[in-house]
Amino acid sequence: MESKTKHLEFIQTTINRMANNSFILKGWAITVVGGLLAFGFKDLDCRYISISLMVLLFFWILDGYYLYQEKLFRELYDHTRSKKDGEIDFSMKTEPFEDKVSWSDCSFSTTLAVFYGGLLVVHLIIILIL
Numbered sequence: 785m786e787s788k789t790k791h792l793e794f795i796q797t798t799i800n801r802m803a804n805n806s807f808i809l810k811g812w813a814i815t816v817v818g819g820l821l822a823f824g825f826k827d828l829d830c831r832y833i834s835i836s837l838m839v840l841l842f843f844w845i846l847d848g849y850y851l852y853q854e855k856l857f858r859e860l861y862d863h864t865r866s867k868k869d870g871e872i873d874f875s876m877k878t879e880p881f882e883d884k885v886s887w888s889d890c891s892f893s894t895t896l897a898v899f900y901g902g903l904l905v906v907h908l909i910i911i912l913i914l
Contacts, residue, residue, distance in 0.1 A: 787872045788864070794876065795861045802854035806847055810899060813843035817903055825910055833914070837907050844900040848891025853878075855885045 817840050824832030859881035864872070890896070 785869050787874075788867065788869045791864055791872050791874050792861060794874070795857055795864060798876070799854055799857045799861065802850050802857065806850040806854070809843060809847050809850065813840065813847070813900070813903070817843070821906065821910060825914075828914060830911075830914060833907065833910060837904075840900065840903055840907065844896065845891065847896055847900070848887060848893075851893060851896065852885060852887045852890040855890060856881050859884055 817836050820832050820836035820839065824830065824836060856878035860876070860878050863881070
């Protein structure tokens with residue numbers, strides 16, 4: 785039972801790291817995109833708005849990737865949890881679960897769509913104003 789518990793702790797640590805990366809990424813997205821929008825709106829320069837839009841899409845894709853990885857590790861956790869103690873091999877490979885989780889589904893999940901979609905709407909409003 786000790787090896788199973790240790791393996792589950794390894795997986796949980798990885799899940800926590802992915803969730804933390806996603807949280808930090810959202811903070812950076814607000815900071816960078818907000819700053820670029822402020823410059824673009826202040827100077828009435830569409831280049832800043834375009835760059836901000838590209839940065840927003842980059843953050844959205846990267847955040848979707850972190851959520852995708854987090855869900856893969858959750859699948860690994862569930863799989864490992866159901867194993868017997870003698871079957872524990874300390875594998876951190878998530879490839880067997882890739883057919884259960886989709887990167888596009890993660891990227892357009894409700895939480896990411898609301899967060900990044902809201903920022904996208906702000907971009908569209910500013911583009912319409914300019």
